[in-house]
Amino acid sequence: MSGRPVSTASRLSRRLTQRISQRFSSGRRTRYGVPIAETREGLRFLAKSRHEIEAENAGTLYDIGDRNVAFVDPGAGFSSSHVPEGRRAQWNTFKIILVISILTVLIYGLTFLIGILLTWARTWSRADVNVVADTDILIFITLASFLCVFTAVIGLSGVLLNSRPILAIYTFLLWPALISILIVGYTAYKRANLRLDRKLNMAWSRYFDDLSRLRLQNNLHCCGYYSPLHQATFSRRCYPRTSLPGCKGKLYRYEMAALSITYKVTFSIVFVHLINIVCALLCSNHVNLTFGKGLTPRQYRLDMTHVRRNAFNIMKVLTDSAEQRGITLKPESSTQSFTRQLSVADIADGNRPSFEEVPLGRSTPTVPDIDYVATPPAYSHSLDASYDHLASGDPSPSPHHSIRMVGGQGEATGSLGSNVRGLGLSMSVSQNAAALLRERQLAQY
Secondary structure, three states: OOHHHHHHHHHHHHHHHHHHHHHHOOOOOOOOEEOOEOOOOOOOOOOOOHHHHHHHOOOOOEEEOOEEEOOEEOOOOEEOOOOOOOOOOOOOHHHHHHHHHHHHHHHHHHHHHHHHHHHHOOOOOOHHHHHHHOHHHHHHHHHHHHHHHHHHHHHHHHHHHOOHHHHHHHHHHHHHHHHHHHHHHHHHHHHHHOOHHHHHHHHHHHHOOHHHHHHHHHHHOOOOOOOOOOOOOOOOOOOOOOOOOOOHHHHHHHHHHHHHHHHHHHHHHHHHHHHHHHHHHHHOOOOOOOOOOOOOOHHHOOOHHHHHHHHHHHHHHHHHHHHHOOOOEEEOOOOOOEEEOEEHHHHHHOOOOOOOOOOOOOOOOOOOOOOEEEOOOOOOOOOOOOOHHHHOOOOOOOOOOOEEEEOOOOOEEOOOOOOOOOOOOOOOOOHHHHHHHHHHHHHHO
């Protein structure tokens, strides 16, 4: 994360701190209240994962001036409540068209690839003729089919991940695939329609070696080019006085038929491929509020929308807590933080207000593993006793109060002379109430 968004969030946090402190500074301080000092970087609450916060606040409208608005995440591309409750998430038209287009590319790419691999493996009767006479076309078809399959795999990855960059790569790769398909069609068309007989004659005389001629003769059941006495490779079937005809006629007819089928099918695929390119150009960029959320996990993405959302959540929680629990917020001049007044009676009864927000600072305060409680002595004391030393967070070693550590079963073990620094909390409750708080704290984790 760059330094600029962090500084902007920090400034917003400080402004929010000042406004909330001014709003709640006039509240009355309770007699048994204990202050909670926040850290110097502003408001900090116990961290909670973002998807839980968004699930709880899905569809919530907030008053901003004269408008009721819902938060929209521009980085993610859709609001946190883009799927209404009780309704299943569905693909939009753009995504369906794009998936069909990608599957089409994958289908004819795999078809060409399987056919060419079978040809190279010579699994059918006339495969030797194609391997010897049309080696260059077979190489072009192999490259084109591999490129189409690879492009389709990239496109499927982009659709499943809802990623615009990957879909952009897919759209770009469609153009090299188109060029490779055009090369196959043009080569086959040019060879079939521009003096095929002379090309075969030159290839037989100059380019084919004895092994290539022998393979053609055995496959086509012929001997020599014009006759057994013309540039023949002799074998058990091919010799000067054999009755087998020359290979020119059979080779010409087969090459004309094979090349015609090749360029007709290839040029037909070109039109389908052009349609797929148009679909990719029109649909791959429509990763909008109903389609797409990027590759980065949502819990690791942060922008000013989330900061504003957290700010309104903080305002709402503090307002409700001030009205229902008697919390008083007061600014501190040194750190510009908040002081929350918490009643000991409320803590003992288990009516502790909860703050479930995402922290705005760079680090999260750690929750202490132990609770510090002030255990009452064997004899009672009057309610007129002074509690200023408890409110200041520095309990004095008087016979009425002592600081002890609560064990796993609620028993008081040991003694310490400082207050809790994890949340800046000092409290004085009974052992039973402290054990209850301990169990609730462990249940939260």
